[in-house]
Ligand code: NAP
């Protein structure tokens with residue numbers, strides 16, 4: 471129970487948090503909150519808006535235009551005109567544009583970081599990393615802008631065959647709320663590098679950094695090359711996925727919506743890439759360096775408050791070291807600072823929304839009902855200063871059946887489930903026994919063992935003795951129902967181009 475003095479200081483801290491956020495909002499929330507179409511800021515066709523909130527304070531940050539099918543039509547038309555007039559035809563223009571975008575993000579790195587803290591609730595140190603990585607991502611694709619040369623191809627025929635990689639035209643991109651700026655960067659950079667024009671639909675919870683990005687680059691961006699339509703999934707997202715003039719779709723979000731996007735894409739045989747989350751295993755061997763194992767696990771599940779598609783959320787720890795390892799892990803989890811995400815010392819901020827907080831807690835509740843042990847956490851923090859926010863304690867769960875819904879489903883919060891193992895084959899079978907296959911971790915000092923395990927795990931990424939590392943250029947994407955295609959790497963350009971063969975009779 472909090473004493474009177476605790477309650478007093480908590481209420482002072484709460485006031486300080488509200489003031490800090492109000493001050494930050496005044497400086498970083500963008501002025502332009504309309505749709506960005508054809509290089510202009512416009513109201514939505516319906517005139518409607520929606521509110522985006524700060525999940526730390528519960529306060530409204532801004533009212534943003536709510537786009538619908540009419541706005542998507544206008545945006546696709548603007549993107550089509552930009553593509554047809556050859557706005558991105560020259561590789562040099564594309565390289566220059568991507569470098570400029572990187573420069574502008576770098577120049578505003580602190581403001582972008584604070585904006586994503588306000589809109590999403592992520593800790594400021596992580597939001598700084600997002601802004602840094604977003605700029606690097608644009609630079610990476612600036613460096614590998616494909617040329618428009620024809621490449622000779624060896625064939626069995628007598629003619630002269632060359633191939634050329636051509637952009638699709640208008641690309642529709644739909645992104646989630648967990649990395650608002652970085653997900654926009656992951657999507658936009660390769661699409662533009664390949665010469666496509668874009669209509670982007672940000673998530674309703676976190677529309678602000680995409681709008682700020684447009685405001686920052688508006689003077690350099692040819693009209694219609696990027697169009698941003700904020701709004702709700704069914705109203706603004708769905709019409710983008712069914713639009714006949716959109717030639718390629720890229721989506722990141724839930725598996726349920728991803729499946730619908732793919733069905734819609736099938737109507738017009740539109741190419742689609744999907745990044746759909748995961749329920750990712752971490753395997754800890756008895757020979758693991760204990761400190762590496764604990765720190766990697768902490769980063770795996772608590773980075774970005776667990777709101778990572780790559781989050782390591784199922785821990786397979788060997789029986790031999792289980793007790794010692796779990797003691798240390800619980801201590802490390804309890805040591806994480808949950809506080810105002812605008813403070814440098816904060817390691818865990820709030821979840822993005824009340825709905826997401828309640829969803830996380832409901833999974834914990836179901837696990838508890840099924841007789842699972844909650845090793846630590848499992849509730850909202852006992853800290854009055856944070857009571858206006860959507861906070862959830864770092865939570866470790868043991869003694870739960872692997873078939874349980876809380877294990878099989880992506881919780882997308884700071885919740886880790888623990889499974890002791892002894893026999894390798896049984897462990898691998900369980901580690902692979904989910905519908906997802908996005909990422910995974912292996913902690914061991916034996917590299918042979920690491921490689922064997924990496925080969926046996928059904929996952930698009932395997933981190934060894936580390937977790938959530940995203941070096942520029944490393945491809946990222948899912949096996950099984952975690953998605954189709956790879957983002958971040960050179961091969962991503964293949965997803966944004968199509969091959970034309972030119973066969974000349976000599
Ligand atoms: P979601 O509904 O899949 O949202 C992702 C994006 O799709 C958002 O921009 C969303 O718009 C849009 N969308 C929603 N319905 C659509 C539709 N019918 N057609 C086209 N676009 C549509 O995900 P969520 O509801 O934000 O989160 C639910 C769960 O998804 C999370 O708890 C987590 O498990 C998973 N998730 C995964 C990732 C990932 O990185 N793979 C990211 C976020 C969430 P609105 O914002 O307007 O809904």
Ligand code: MG
Pocket residue numbers: 522523524525588589590675676677
């Ligand atoms: Mg928000």
